[in-house]
Amino acid sequence: MSSKLALNLTRNYSINFELPKRAKKKIIFIIIHYTGMKNETEALNKLCDYKSKVSSHYFIKNSGEILNLVPDLYVAWHAGKSSWKKLKSINNYSIGIEISNPGHDHVYKRFNSKQISSLIKLLKNLIKKYKIKKENILGHSDIAPNRKKDPGEKFPWQKLAKQNLSYWHNLSLRKIKKNRNIEISQLEEKTFFNNLYKIGYSRIIKSNLKKNRINLIKAFQRKFRQKLINGKIDQECLLISKNLIKL
């Protein structure tokens, strides 16, 4: 194997997946997670324990080693209640990748360079194999903003975008920063949410409206405006959202 896409995978199967096998063409998304547990071994054990009812297809260790827990063609249980565009239950259409990181509830760390270079190799491999569009490489918080924060604002989406592995705006950071914390009008607020719906985020559920609104804004910020996660829409967020729908 001389290809630079050659993957060094370790099989470590989890019992948590669904039968029967799905068709290859059903796989259209890749969902990125962090484990959100203090300890890597505990996280791995949980993903393989039948009592936990959770799993993912891949697990990237702190060392960068990639474990394959569930074969791609079986549905793994990583996304839970989720939606994107018109689709619900994203587990059925996706491959889930868990990256070892204690997450926001413990000590949220930067993802290390070994983890990211393994992830890049894995993504290139999967995108090629299943013809996945870069705009369908998503974080767990994108498809479940009211429940999830992962992979969070330390995840290097922009770095992935430079390798054509994710969707990103093409505005200069210096330019947009000038718009940070500048208020927007009510009409602009409407435009912002409509832009998010065009990108693929689900409409805000009317019950618990205020909280759900903040969660959606934060999900957007964790991905596209990582320097300030405050749940408030400002001119910078609006500009980014406008740019994204034009791509």
Ligand SMILES: [Zn+2]
């Ligand atoms: Zn997750």
